[in-house]
Amino acid sequence: MRSLFFCTLLIVFISCQKEEAKNQIDFNHLSISDGIISGKLVGEDSIKTFMGIPFAAPPVGDLRWKAPQPVQPWEGVKETVENPASSIQNPPVPFFAWSEEFLIPPTPISEDCLYLNVWTDAESPEEKRPVMVWIHGGGFSGGSGTVPLYDGEELAKKGIVVVTINYRLGALGYLAHPELSKESESGTSGNYGVLDQIAALKWVNKNIAAFGGDPDNVTIAGQSAGSMSVNVLVGSPLAKGLFNKAIAQSGAMFNYDGGRASRNKELAESAGLAFMEKMGAASVEELRNMPADSILAAGGGFWPYKDDHVIPVNFDESFKSGTANSIKLMTGWNADDNVSFGPAMTPAEFKSQAKEKYQDKAERYLELFPANSPEELEVTRSTLGELMFGYQSYTWARIQSELSPNSAYVYHFTRIPPGEPNYGAFHSAEFSYAFHTLNKWNRPFESVDYRIEDIMSQYWANFVKTGNPNGEGLPTWPAYDPANPKVMELGTEIKPMEPPHFEQVQFLQGVYFDGSKN
Secondary structure, eight states: OHHHHHHHHHHHHHHHHHHHHHTSOOTTSEEETTEEEEOEEETTTTEEEEEEEEOSOOOOGGGTTSOOOOOOOOSSEEEOBSOOOEESOOOOOOBTTBOGGGSOOSSOEESOOOEEEEEEOOSSGGGOEEEEEEEOOSTTTSOOTTOGGGOOHHHHHTTOEEEEEOOOOHHHHHOOOHHHHHHSTTSOOOOHHHHHHHHHHHHHHHHGGGGTEEEEEEEEEEETHHHHHHHHHHHOGGGTTSOSEEEEESOOOOOOTTOGGGOBHHHHHHHHHHHHHHHTOSSHHHHHTSOHHHHHHTOOOOOOOBOSSSSOTTHHHHHHTTOSOOOEEEEEEETBTTTTTSOOOOHHHHHHHHHHHHGGGHHHHHHHSOOSSHHHHHHHHHHHHHHHHHHHHHHHHHHHHHHSTTOEEEEEEOOOOTTOSSSSSBTTTTHHHHHTOGGGSOSOOOHHHHHHHHHHHHHHHHHHHHSOOOOTTSOOOOOOOTTSOOEEEESSSEEEEOOTTHHHHHHHHHHHTSSOOO
């Protein structure tokens, strides 16, 4: 009897061991929807890291300028340990304040680019950790998910699963053309880069549980063009149900100053016709047979546009009415986001343009944005450049707060990175602090920078977890209230502050948002 008893215990023990092993995340042999992958352990804390997982078929050949297609399943184990190819773009060359840490790796760069990266510290798929999907910036013509400062290792240590993605860029990502629209089931074309982002989110929804992530607790986040993409995804009916929170850093696509956010199908297809003529092609088929390098060299400045399929024509109204995807929001901008973005003109030219653009409101506009001397205009130029981004954050936070009180948080990043003589708290200076990757950025950082990094990265991780950045030991960040607005200064001091340029923003909202026609 005693031997039978011990045998039974042994069988139970072995069964438990097998069940426990089955429920462990095996980074060398992880099963996902399209096959088995192997990753690697990174850092002293052995963060499980997977680089270059395909989330859609290569968009090459006949799939160029088509919606992303399913991955072809593979046999055996696919190694996902090396940087995937960045979407085809010009070779990375540092410029302005953007050193090599902000740029893509020099190789590989390819039209075959639809890959993503995952960092997780989870031990078991049952952990269901919150997920952050990062969408890179780069003006819809550059960037990738493997920029060094996007490394997800440190944020993964804070209890979230981090995903960074690639998407098609430039003409290959956003070319619209009547012939392409005719061959599409939706009757539209372009916006392929946004469709890639949606395909990546669908992959996350289907697969992230294998990495210990929770598909029902996903935050989309991005900076600059990535932040604009976040805004577009919240407004897109095709992305419904794929996320529940959004972090938008320096950018959105609300109509402002008649910019590219107001483009429609007619304008987008007209640009496509001009591009085809420039390329000397008689058909889309001929364009598809041209080398990707030739398409890249032709340039074009292609962006997302309101096609009424991926992006609603009544985009602003979808947010105002609450028909956009329901989320909680963190958004903000940098004090010197205006690096290279402000208008350059004489005071007389500025005043003339203001009178033409604002007509009966021009006098008030010039009170808020004075230009009575070159020195005064320079200050106004800086303010307007900053408000290209700040306006978007204010406007989105106002909408979000009016729809759902206490669900929006706004920041203003003011820290000038050490060793920055020219550009201040420049466009994109903040995201390395949020990712906790100052160790990958070659600057003479000081103790205050590491304090900001610790606090910001915890704010970001907390928001990904709960939709609220606040937590134990952190300065209290108040939710945005349009009736009594406060924004969180993230700089040498971290504290609530009066919203900068708020009177100017209210004027601009009255012109472009409250009175705008989409």
